[in-house]
Amino acid sequence: MPRFAANLTMMYNEHAFLDRFAAAAKDGFDAVEFLFPYDFPAEEIKARLDAHGLTQALFNAPPGDWAAGERGLASLPGREDEFRRGIDTALNYARVIGNRKLHVMAGLIGADQARAQHRDVYLRNLAHAAQAAHAEGILIVIEPINLRDMPGFFLNRQDDAQAICAEVGAPNLKVQFDCYHCQIVEGDLAVKLKRDMAGIGHIQIAGVPERHEPDSGELNYPYLLALIDSLGYDGYIGCEYRPRAGTSAGLGWLKPYLAAGAR
Numbered sequence: 001m002p003r004f005a006a007n008l009t010m011m012y013n014e015h016a017f018l019d020r021f022a023a024a025a026k027d028g029f030d031a032v033e034f035l036f037p038y039d040f041p042a043e044e045i046k047a048r049l050d051a052h053g054l055t056q057a058l059f060n061a062p063p064g065d066w067a068a069g070e071r072g073l074a075s076l077p078g079r080e081d082e083f084r085r086g087i088d089t090a091l092n093y094a095r096v097i098g099n100r101k102l103h104v105m106a107g108l109i110g111a112d113q114a115r116a117q118h119r120d121v122y123l124r125n126l127a128h129a130a131q132a133a134h135a136e137g138i139l140i141v142i143e144p145i146n147l148r149d150m151p152g153f154f155l156n157r158q159d160d161a162q163a164i165c166a167e168v169g170a171p172n173l174k175v176q177f178d179c180y181h182c183q184i185v186e187g188d189l190a191v192k193l194k195r196d197m198a199g200i201g202h203i204q205i206a207g208v209p210e211r212h213e214p215d216s217g218e219l220n221y222p223y224l225l226a227l228i229d230s231l232g233y234d235g236y237i238g239c240e241y242r243p244r245a246g247t248s249a250g251l252g253w254l255k256p257y258l259a260a261g262a263r
Contacts, residue, residue: 001261002225004254005031005057005236007204011247018048025052027248028258033058033238036066038089042096049097056099057236058141058176058202061129062086063105072105074129074142075122075154087129094138101139101202101235103176104129108152118154123168130170141201143176146184156185158192162199174201178240183208183219190227197231206241213241215253225257 006012006029012020018040024032032054037045049056064070064079073083090102104126109118130140144161145153155161161175177200182189193200205224207217214221228237243250 002229002257003031003234003236003261004029004257005033005055005238007238007240008032008034009036010240010242013243014246018044021048021052021054023248025054027251028254029054031055031057031236033236033240035060036062037093037097038062042093045093046097055236056097058099058101058103058238059090059093059097060103060105061090064107070107071145071150071153072107074104074125075106075109075118077117077121080121080125083125084128087132091132091136091138094136100137101141102129102133103141103143103202106142106154108150109154110152115154119164122154123164126164126168126173127170130168130173134170134172138172139201140170140173141176142173143178144181144185145178146181148184149181158182158186158196162196165199174199176200176202176204178204178206179219179221179224180204180206180208180211180240189219189224193224193227193231197233200233202235202238203228203233204238204240206239211242212244213250213253214239216244221253 006024008020012023015023037059063072073079073086094102106122133140142155142161144155144157147153147156165173165175179189205214205221207214208219210217
């Protein structure tokens with residue numbers, strides 16, 4: 001039976017961030033994820049999780065200057081020290097919050113920049129992150145992201161992400177399979193899920209192409225979720241979508257899964 005985590009960065013924007021935990025729990029979620037926790041003390045987030053019986057499924061390591069358009073540091077030459085400090089910060093938060101998955105964003109590459117150099121930096125930084133996280137029992141995940149939503153993002157394809165993980169060779173480094181991004185870049189999701197499941201550490205869903213609820217758009221999520229279940233994935237599935245209107249009002253797609261889980 002699929003288990004879902006509400007993405008509190010995209011969902012429940014009707015509420016202040018710290019109030020989104022209660023809203024998600026009220027709607028039946030037992031786990032949450034979000035992009036970044038760093039504007040709030042880790043202890044405050046942990047208190048919200050505990051108060052509402054929620055599990056933290058995932059959050060991201062510091063991405064550089066997000067407000068200025070940066071989208072990760074892991075592949076950026078010359079930013080290695082900043083990347084390592086960010087991993088330390090993320091692991092400190094994870095210790096308090098209690099989650100066991102950390103997403104590390106690759107960053108952007110300019111058209112005039114050397115891809116081979118970025119890849120070399122990326123491999124070294126991922127090896128460092130995986131080694132630092134291993135002692136904490138934390139899984140590092142990397143995510144291919146489509147270039148329509150994030151122009152210039154370094155990592156775009158599932159096979160490339162799997163190859164990078166294999167080259168680094170760390171047992172706690174896997175791929176974050178976002179169905180939305182994969183459909184836009186490659187399609188053929190079912191075949192890729194079957195091919196790569198052993199190397200997938202986290203899964204996210206959203207409707208394509210508008211990134212609304214998963215009951216809208218071109219993907220057949222009842223089929224894909226049943227397939228994911230049959231392949232033995234037992235992690236949370238992150239609901240990283242932008243609700244069409246009110247978050248709670250758009251959760252009709254979730255109710256059959258909640259009802260099945262209650263039986």
